[in-house]
Amino acid sequence: MSDNSLQYSIELRAAGAVNNSSPACIxxxxxxxxxxxxxxxxxxxLHFAESTRIPVTYQPPSSCIYDLSGGVLVLGEPGLLWGENPAVRALRLTEALKAGVGHDSRRGISPVEPYWSRVTAEPDVYIIDFGLAAQGHDLIALATYKPQALQPTEGMAAIRLHILQLSTGQHHPIASQPVMYVLDTSSLPEASLACVQIVGDLLGILLIFDFAAHPDEFALYNWKS
Known part of the structure; x- marks a missing residue:
């Protein structure tokens, strides 16, 4: 083995990479x-050869919920009050960048709005968090709360999980239940924290409440069965 081959093998292993053994690689x-x-x-x-800025064109452009996973950027669409997100916006970055959207120093700004999709749960509900499994299942799970005006206790709200197909915004075709009930709570969204995670067939939601009267909750579901 030559010195270059030996050095290449050592540095390849140190980098956690594998050699391209394809005959097409010359x-x-x-x-x-x-x-x-x-x-x-x-x-x-952290020096990258190219960078692109993606403009957020809908207003207002700030939200406390967001995710970047599987080549998809998802941002909350805020309502009038803090914590009220009536929808989320999703952008498939690979498709958008191939089409040349965004901004760089060479091209200037290209339109990105046609590549944003809007995903909602149902009328009069607000999204407090979401989980994303874009590559494996084309899945987005929206955690929502809906004020229950008819409840005897003032300020009660129902927290549910909506299992949707990211590409269509409709109920996911292989979900056992399109909407999963989690619990009823008197907590306001700004006084609580929600975290949704998806791992394979399992969907978990952690709810942390900022008051002693309601214990924190963790629920785990198999969203397919």
Whole structure:
């Protein structure tokens, strides 16, 4: 084994990478070693060859809920009051960037609005968090609260999970229940914290309440059965 081959093998293992053994790759060991070192140097100083800014065109452009997972950027669409998100907006970054949307120093600004999709649960409910499994299941789970005006206790609200297909915004076709009841609470959304996570077939929601009268809750569901 030559010195370059040995050095390449050592640095390949240190970088946690694998050699491209495809016959279509005609790069020499020297070139592969050079490219590997350039990649590691770029990661070491977080230097990226290109960057793109994606404008958020809908108003108001700020929300406390967001996620970037599986090539999809999802932002909450705030309502009039803090914590009231009537919808979320989703942008599939791979499709949008291939179409040349966004802003960079060479092209200027390209329109991005047609690539944002709007996902809602139902009228008169507010989204407090969501979970995302875009690649594996085309799934978004919206945690919502809905004020219950007819409840005897003033300020009661129902918290539910809406299991939706991200690409269509409709109920997910393989979900056992399109809407899952979680609990009723008297907490206002700004006085609580919700966190939704999806791992495979499991969907979990953690609710932390900012008052002693209501204990924190964690619920785990199999969203397919």
């Amino acid at each position: 790069l020499s060991v020297v070139d592969r070693l050079r490219l590997l070192r350039e990649r590691e140097q770029a990661w070491g100083c």
